[in-house]
Amino acid sequence: MEIHYSDSTGEALLLGNREELLALAEVIRSGAGRVGLAPVTDAAPYDRGLAVLEVETVAEAAVTLSVEGSSDRFRITGEPRLLDVLAANIEEYGRHADAGNSLDHLHVDYFPDHYYLSPESESLVVSLPG
Numbered sequence: 001m002e003i004h005y006s007d008s009t010g011e012a013l014l015l016g017n018r019e020e021l022l023a024l025a026e027v028i029r030s031g032a033g034r035v036g037l038a039p040v041t042d043a044a045p046y047d048r049g050l051a052v053l054e055v056e057t058v059a060e061a062a063v064t065l066s067v068e069g070s071s072d073r074f075r076i077t078g079e080p081r082l083l084d085v086l087a088a089n090i091e092e093y094g095r096h097a098d099a100g101n102s103l104d105h106l107h108v109d110y111f112p113d114h115y116y117l118s119p120e121s122e123s124l125v126v127s128l129p130g
Contacts, residue, residue, distance in 0.1 A: 093106040
């Protein structure tokens with residue numbers, strides 16, 4: 001699994017095969033964990049690859065996806081009930097994504113009054129590797 005990240009836009013691309021996405025959903029659902037990411041040799045059109053994905057439970061908080069400054073860590077935080085919503089979305093995508101369709105992907109983006117994402121959350125696209 002890889003995460004490509006744009007420092008200028010705060011957008012991330014998570015590339016993972018079905019098994020990796022289903023395992024990630026379980027880590028998110030558990031509310032705590034750390035996943036080592038594969039090195040990214042070419043992050044273009046993003047700026048760089050990240051090394052670690054971390055999940056942490058934060059009581060009574062919407063889900064926030066973030067990278068702190070020049071850190072190589074992608075953080076997912078939030079309360080368990082809302083982390084479960086994100087996990088279910090990633091799990092559903094992982095089970096049913098069309099590997100033959102390069103346009104098939106999952107957007108995780110905040111919009112006003114979003115059900116589970118914090119306004120501070122950065123954008124994430126989840127996709128099967130091309």
